[in-house]
Amino acid sequence: MARIITKELAVKIAQKLNATVTKSGAHDLAAVFHDGVLVASFGIRRGSEKDKGHDYIPGEIFVGPGFAKQLGQCPKSHQDWVEAMQEKGIIPKPKKEDGPSTEPAEPDATP
Amino acid sequence: MSEATQRIPRIAFGGLHIPTEPPPGSRICESLGMRAGEAWTWKEEQSPQWEARQEEAFRSLIANVAEFFVEQHTLAQLANRINGLEDLHRSDFGLLHERVKALEEQSQQRSIATCINSLELKGAKVAIPIPVAIHASGDEYIATFFDANISSGGDTPQEAFHNLCDILVAKITLLASLTPEQLGREPARQLAVIREFVAME
Numbered sequence: 001m002a003r004i005i006t007k008e009l010a011v012k013i014a015q016k017l018n019a020t021v022t023k024s025g026a027h028d029l030a031a032v033f034h035d036g037v038l039v040a041s042f043g044i045r046r047g048s049e050k051d052k053g054h055d056y057i058p059g060e061i062f063v064g065p066g067f068a069k070q071l072g073q074c075p076k077s078h079q080d081w082v083e084a085m086q087e088k089g090i091i092p093k094p095k096k097e098d099g100p101s102t103e104p105a106e107p108d109a110t111p
Numbered sequence: 112m113s114e115a116t117q118r119i120p121r122i123a124f125g126g127l128h129i130p131t132e133p134p135p136g137s138r139i140c141e142s143l144g145m146r147a148g149e150a151w152t153w154k155e156e157q158s159p160q161w162e163a164r165q166e167e168a169f170r171s172l173i174a175n176v177a178e179f180f181v182e183q184h185t186l187a188q189l190a191n192r193i194n195g196l197e198d199l200h201r202s203d204f205g206l207l208h209e210r211v212k213a214l215e216e217q218s219q220q221r222s223i224a225t226c227i228n229s230l231e232l233k234g235a236k237v238a239i240p241i242p243v244a245i246h247a248s249g250d251e252y253i254a255t256f257f258d259a260n261i262s263s264g265g266d267t268p269q270e271a272f273h274n275l276c277d278i279l280v281a282k283i284t285l286l287a288s289l290t291p292e293q294l295g296r297e298p299a300r301q302l303a304v305i306r307e308f309v310a311m312e
Protein backbone atom coordinates (compact mmCIF):
# COMPACT_ATOMS: atom_id res chain seq x y z
CA MET A 1 0.00 0.00 0.00
CA ALA A 2 1.41 3.35 -1.01
CA ARG A 3 1.70 6.21 1.41
CA ILE A 4 -1.30 8.48 1.20
CA ILE A 5 -0.40 11.13 3.75
CA THR A 6 3.25 12.12 3.75
CA LYS A 7 4.89 14.41 6.27
CA GLU A 8 4.67 17.24 3.75
CA LEU A 9 0.91 16.74 3.48
CA ALA A 10 0.58 16.39 7.26
CA VAL A 11 2.19 19.80 7.72
CA LYS A 12 -0.10 21.30 5.08
CA ILE A 13 -3.16 19.74 6.76
CA ALA A 14 -2.09 21.30 10.07
CA GLN A 15 -1.71 24.67 8.37
CA LYS A 16 -5.05 24.32 6.57
CA LEU A 17 -6.84 23.54 9.84
CA ASN A 18 -5.08 26.46 11.60
CA ALA A 19 -3.66 23.99 14.09
CA THR A 20 -1.55 25.08 17.06
CA VAL A 21 1.69 23.13 16.79
CA THR A 22 3.74 22.36 19.88
CA LYS A 23 7.00 20.44 20.02
CA SER A 24 7.04 17.28 22.08
CA GLY A 25 9.76 14.63 22.02
CA ALA A 26 10.04 13.05 18.59
CA HIS A 27 6.82 14.70 17.46
CA ASP A 28 5.14 17.97 16.86
CA LEU A 29 1.62 17.88 18.26
CA ALA A 30 -0.93 19.71 16.12
CA ALA A 31 -4.02 20.77 18.06
CA VAL A 32 -7.05 21.90 16.06
CA PHE A 33 -9.35 24.32 17.85
CA HIS A 34 -12.74 25.54 16.68
CA ASP A 35 -14.28 28.50 18.53
CA GLY A 36 -11.78 28.02 21.35
CA VAL A 37 -12.62 24.32 21.75
CA LEU A 38 -10.17 21.52 21.02
CA VAL A 39 -11.67 19.35 18.30
CA ALA A 40 -8.80 17.12 17.20
CA SER A 41 -5.09 16.63 17.63
CA PHE A 42 -2.48 14.61 15.82
CA GLY A 43 1.23 14.04 15.86
CA ILE A 44 3.62 14.95 13.08
CA ARG A 45 6.84 12.98 13.08
CA ARG A 46 10.01 14.99 13.16
CA GLY A 47 12.72 14.43 10.59
CA SER A 48 13.88 15.81 7.32
CA GLU A 49 12.22 13.15 5.17
CA LYS A 50 9.27 14.79 3.50
CA ASP A 51 7.73 11.49 2.46
CA LYS A 52 7.53 9.96 5.94
CA GLY A 53 4.22 8.17 6.33
CA HIS A 54 1.42 9.77 8.31
CA ASP A 55 -1.42 7.55 7.19
CA TYR A 56 -2.90 7.57 10.71
CA ILE A 57 -3.81 11.27 10.49
CA PRO A 58 -7.14 10.85 8.61
CA GLY A 59 -8.48 8.78 11.52
CA GLU A 60 -7.40 11.39 14.04
CA ILE A 61 -9.13 14.21 12.19
CA PHE A 62 -12.19 11.98 11.61
CA VAL A 63 -12.10 11.90 7.81
CA GLY A 64 -11.18 9.36 5.15
CA PRO A 65 -7.75 9.26 3.49
CA GLY A 66 -9.11 10.89 0.32
CA PHE A 67 -10.59 13.84 2.19
CA ALA A 68 -7.39 14.29 4.20
CA LYS A 69 -5.29 14.23 1.05
CA GLN A 70 -7.52 16.80 -0.62
CA LEU A 71 -7.33 18.90 2.52
CA GLY A 72 -3.54 18.87 2.33
CA GLN A 73 -3.39 19.48 -1.39
CA CYS A 74 -6.07 22.08 -2.06
CA PRO A 75 -9.54 21.04 -3.18
CA LYS A 76 -10.91 20.81 0.38
CA SER A 77 -10.91 23.87 2.60
CA HIS A 78 -10.98 24.39 6.36
CA GLN A 79 -14.69 25.20 6.02
CA ASP A 80 -15.29 21.87 4.22
CA TRP A 81 -13.70 20.06 7.15
CA VAL A 82 -15.71 22.04 9.71
CA GLU A 83 -18.92 21.21 7.83
CA ALA A 84 -17.94 17.52 7.69
CA MET A 85 -17.33 17.58 11.46
CA GLN A 86 -20.68 19.27 12.02
CA GLU A 87 -22.36 16.56 9.95
CA LYS A 88 -20.71 13.92 12.15
CA GLY A 89 -21.62 15.74 15.34
CA ILE A 90 -18.00 16.25 16.36
CA ILE A 91 -18.44 20.02 16.15
CA PRO A 92 -21.85 21.31 17.22
CA LYS A 93 -23.86 22.85 14.44
CA PRO A 94 -24.35 26.64 14.80
CA LYS A 95 -27.69 27.56 16.28
CA LYS A 96 -30.02 29.37 13.89
CA GLU A 97 -30.61 32.94 14.93
CA ASP A 98 -34.22 33.78 15.82
CA GLY A 99 -35.69 36.19 13.31
CA PRO A 100 -38.80 36.86 11.30
CA SER A 101 -40.10 33.69 9.73
CA THR A 102 -39.77 33.59 5.98
CA GLU A 103 -42.28 30.79 5.61
CA PRO A 104 -45.70 31.93 4.41
CA ALA A 105 -48.38 31.92 7.08
CA GLU A 106 -50.77 28.98 6.88
CA PRO A 107 -54.21 30.02 5.68
CA ASP A 108 -56.91 29.89 8.28
CA ALA A 109 -58.85 26.65 7.83
CA THR A 110 -62.04 27.95 9.45
CA PRO A 111 -64.21 30.16 7.35
CA MET B 112 10.89 -24.24 -69.03
CA SER B 113 14.37 -22.75 -69.25
CA GLU B 114 16.95 -23.73 -71.84
CA ALA B 115 19.26 -25.29 -69.21
CA THR B 116 16.48 -27.49 -67.85
CA GLN B 117 15.54 -28.60 -71.32
CA ARG B 118 19.11 -29.71 -72.01
CA ILE B 119 19.14 -32.13 -69.05
CA PRO B 120 18.41 -35.61 -70.36
CA ARG B 121 15.36 -37.24 -68.83
CA ILE B 122 14.34 -40.85 -68.36
CA ALA B 123 11.01 -42.46 -67.57
CA PHE B 124 10.85 -44.37 -64.28
CA GLY B 125 7.57 -45.85 -63.07
CA GLY B 126 5.61 -43.26 -64.96
CA LEU B 127 7.75 -40.42 -63.60
CA HIS B 128 10.05 -38.37 -65.74
CA ILE B 129 13.23 -38.04 -63.74
CA PRO B 130 16.10 -35.87 -64.84
CA THR B 131 19.15 -38.10 -65.32
CA GLU B 132 21.42 -35.28 -64.36
CA PRO B 133 20.85 -33.06 -61.33
CA PRO B 134 20.32 -29.36 -61.95
CA PRO B 135 23.56 -27.38 -61.80
CA GLY B 136 24.49 -26.33 -58.24
CA SER B 137 22.24 -28.88 -56.49
CA ARG B 138 23.61 -31.15 -53.79
CA ILE B 139 21.53 -34.19 -54.59
CA CYS B 140 24.55 -36.19 -55.79
CA GLU B 141 26.50 -35.38 -52.64
CA SER B 142 23.58 -36.43 -50.44
CA LEU B 143 23.44 -39.74 -52.30
CA GLY B 144 27.19 -40.27 -52.07
CA MET B 145 27.75 -39.75 -55.76
CA ARG B 146 30.06 -37.40 -57.55
CA ALA B 147 28.23 -34.93 -59.69
CA GLY B 148 28.92 -35.19 -63.40
CA GLU B 149 30.56 -38.60 -63.13
CA ALA B 150 27.97 -40.98 -61.68
CA TRP B 151 25.17 -39.76 -63.86
CA THR B 152 26.62 -39.65 -67.27
CA TRP B 153 24.79 -40.51 -70.40
CA LYS B 154 27.28 -43.34 -70.94
CA GLU B 155 26.38 -44.98 -67.62
CA GLU B 156 22.71 -44.62 -68.42
CA GLN B 157 23.50 -46.71 -71.45
CA SER B 158 25.43 -49.32 -69.38
CA PRO B 159 23.84 -52.66 -68.46
CA GLN B 160 23.68 -51.71 -64.68
CA TRP B 161 22.03 -48.42 -65.46
CA GLU B 162 18.51 -49.48 -64.55
CA ALA B 163 19.55 -51.21 -61.32
CA ARG B 164 21.69 -48.28 -60.23
CA GLN B 165 18.96 -45.82 -61.09
CA GLU B 166 16.44 -47.77 -59.01
CA GLU B 167 18.90 -48.01 -56.13
CA ALA B 168 19.57 -44.30 -56.29
CA PHE B 169 15.88 -43.53 -56.42
CA ARG B 170 15.17 -45.79 -53.42
CA SER B 171 18.00 -44.09 -51.54
CA LEU B 172 16.55 -40.71 -52.45
CA ILE B 173 13.07 -41.74 -51.31
CA ALA B 174 14.53 -43.15 -48.06
CA ASN B 175 16.44 -39.92 -47.43
CA VAL B 176 13.36 -37.83 -48.14
CA ALA B 177 11.24 -40.04 -45.86
CA GLU B 178 13.87 -39.82 -43.12
CA PHE B 179 13.97 -36.07 -43.58
CA PHE B 180 10.21 -35.77 -43.17
CA VAL B 181 10.21 -38.10 -40.15
CA GLU B 182 12.93 -35.98 -38.58
CA GLN B 183 11.03 -32.80 -39.39
CA HIS B 184 7.84 -34.26 -37.91
CA THR B 185 9.69 -35.35 -34.77
CA LEU B 186 11.32 -31.93 -34.47
CA ALA B 187 7.95 -30.22 -34.91
CA GLN B 188 6.45 -32.46 -32.25
CA LEU B 189 9.35 -31.69 -29.92
CA ALA B 190 9.01 -27.97 -30.59
CA ASN B 191 5.30 -28.18 -29.81
CA ARG B 192 5.97 -30.03 -26.57
CA ILE B 193 8.66 -27.53 -25.56
CA ASN B 194 6.30 -24.64 -26.32
CA GLY B 195 3.58 -26.33 -24.28
CA LEU B 196 5.95 -26.87 -21.36
CA GLU B 197 7.17 -23.28 -21.58
CA ASP B 198 3.57 -22.02 -21.48
CA LEU B 199 2.84 -24.29 -18.55
CA HIS B 200 5.93 -23.11 -16.68
CA ARG B 201 5.13 -19.51 -17.44
CA SER B 202 1.59 -19.85 -16.08
CA ASP B 203 2.84 -21.87 -13.09
CA PHE B 204 5.46 -19.25 -12.32
CA GLY B 205 2.83 -16.54 -12.69
CA LEU B 206 0.57 -18.33 -10.20
CA LEU B 207 3.46 -18.95 -7.83
CA HIS B 208 4.51 -15.31 -8.06
CA GLU B 209 0.97 -14.17 -7.24
CA ARG B 210 0.74 -16.57 -4.29
CA VAL B 211 4.11 -15.46 -2.90
CA LYS B 212 3.06 -11.82 -3.26
CA ALA B 213 -0.26 -12.50 -1.53
CA LEU B 214 1.54 -14.32 1.30
CA GLU B 215 4.02 -11.47 1.66
CA GLU B 216 1.20 -8.95 1.86
CA GLN B 217 -0.66 -11.18 4.32
CA SER B 218 2.40 -11.47 6.56
CA GLN B 219 2.93 -7.71 6.39
CA GLN B 220 -0.66 -6.99 7.28
CA ARG B 221 -0.55 -9.18 10.36
CA SER B 222 -1.11 -7.04 13.40
CA ILE B 223 0.98 -7.16 16.52
CA ALA B 224 -0.90 -6.82 19.77
CA THR B 225 1.05 -5.40 22.67
CA CYS B 226 0.54 -2.96 25.51
CA ILE B 227 2.09 0.07 27.13
CA ASN B 228 3.04 -0.58 30.75
CA SER B 229 4.81 2.66 31.54
CA LEU B 230 4.89 6.25 30.38
CA GLU B 231 7.58 8.85 30.80
CA LEU B 232 5.20 11.34 32.29
CA LYS B 233 5.70 12.96 35.66
CA GLY B 234 2.71 12.53 37.94
CA ALA B 235 1.16 9.82 35.80
CA LYS B 236 1.29 6.07 36.22
CA VAL B 237 -0.12 3.36 34.00
CA ALA B 238 -2.79 1.66 36.12
CA ILE B 239 -4.01 -0.79 33.49
CA PRO B 240 -1.75 -1.82 30.57
CA ILE B 241 -2.77 0.25 27.54
CA PRO B 242 -3.64 -2.03 24.62
CA VAL B 243 -1.80 -1.24 21.39
CA ALA B 244 -2.20 -2.75 17.94
CA ILE B 245 0.65 -2.36 15.45
CA HIS B 246 0.07 -3.03 11.78
CA ALA B 247 2.06 -2.54 8.61
CA SER B 248 1.16 0.27 6.24
CA GLY B 249 3.27 -0.01 3.12
CA ASP B 250 6.87 -0.10 4.28
CA GLU B 251 6.04 1.54 7.61
CA TYR B 252 4.15 0.62 10.76
CA ILE B 253 1.30 2.27 12.57
CA ALA B 254 0.75 1.78 16.30
CA THR B 255 -2.74 2.56 17.56
CA PHE B 256 -4.43 2.82 20.93
CA PHE B 257 -7.86 2.13 19.48
CA ASP B 258 -9.95 2.94 22.56
CA ALA B 259 -8.70 6.52 22.54
CA ASN B 260 -8.16 6.77 18.75
CA ILE B 261 -4.52 7.78 19.13
CA SER B 262 -1.96 6.60 16.60
CA SER B 263 1.58 7.10 15.50
CA GLY B 264 3.87 5.72 12.84
CA GLY B 265 7.41 4.46 12.55
CA ASP B 266 9.81 2.73 10.23
CA THR B 267 9.76 -0.36 12.48
CA PRO B 268 7.13 -1.77 14.87
CA GLN B 269 9.35 -0.71 17.80
CA GLU B 270 9.68 2.85 16.50
CA ALA B 271 5.93 3.07 15.94
CA PHE B 272 5.35 1.82 19.50
CA HIS B 273 7.78 4.33 21.02
CA ASN B 274 6.34 7.14 18.91
CA LEU B 275 2.87 6.23 20.20
CA CYS B 276 4.14 6.42 23.80
CA ASP B 277 5.64 9.80 22.97
CA ILE B 278 2.48 11.19 21.38
CA LEU B 279 0.36 9.76 24.20
CA VAL B 280 2.41 11.72 26.73
CA ALA B 281 2.04 14.86 24.60
CA LYS B 282 -1.73 14.38 24.30
CA ILE B 283 -2.20 13.72 28.00
CA THR B 284 -0.26 16.91 28.73
CA LEU B 285 -2.38 18.89 26.27
CA LEU B 286 -5.74 17.46 27.33
CA ALA B 287 -4.97 17.83 31.03
CA SER B 288 -3.98 21.47 30.54
CA LEU B 289 -7.38 22.43 29.14
CA THR B 290 -10.59 23.08 31.02
CA PRO B 291 -13.58 20.78 30.34
CA GLU B 292 -15.22 23.64 28.40
CA GLN B 293 -12.23 23.76 26.08
CA LEU B 294 -12.50 20.09 25.21
CA GLY B 295 -14.59 19.08 22.26
CA ARG B 296 -16.58 15.86 22.11
CA GLU B 297 -13.73 13.61 20.96
CA PRO B 298 -10.91 15.08 23.06
CA ALA B 299 -13.16 14.82 26.15
CA ARG B 300 -13.82 11.19 25.35
CA GLN B 301 -10.10 10.58 24.75
CA LEU B 302 -9.24 12.05 28.15
CA ALA B 303 -11.90 9.95 29.85
CA VAL B 304 -10.54 6.79 28.20
CA ILE B 305 -6.95 7.71 29.10
CA ARG B 306 -7.97 8.26 32.75
CA GLU B 307 -9.25 4.69 32.84
CA PHE B 308 -5.78 3.41 32.00
CA VAL B 309 -3.54 6.08 33.45
CA ALA B 310 -3.71 7.30 37.02
CA MET B 311 -2.94 11.03 37.12
CA GLU B 312 -2.28 13.17 40.12
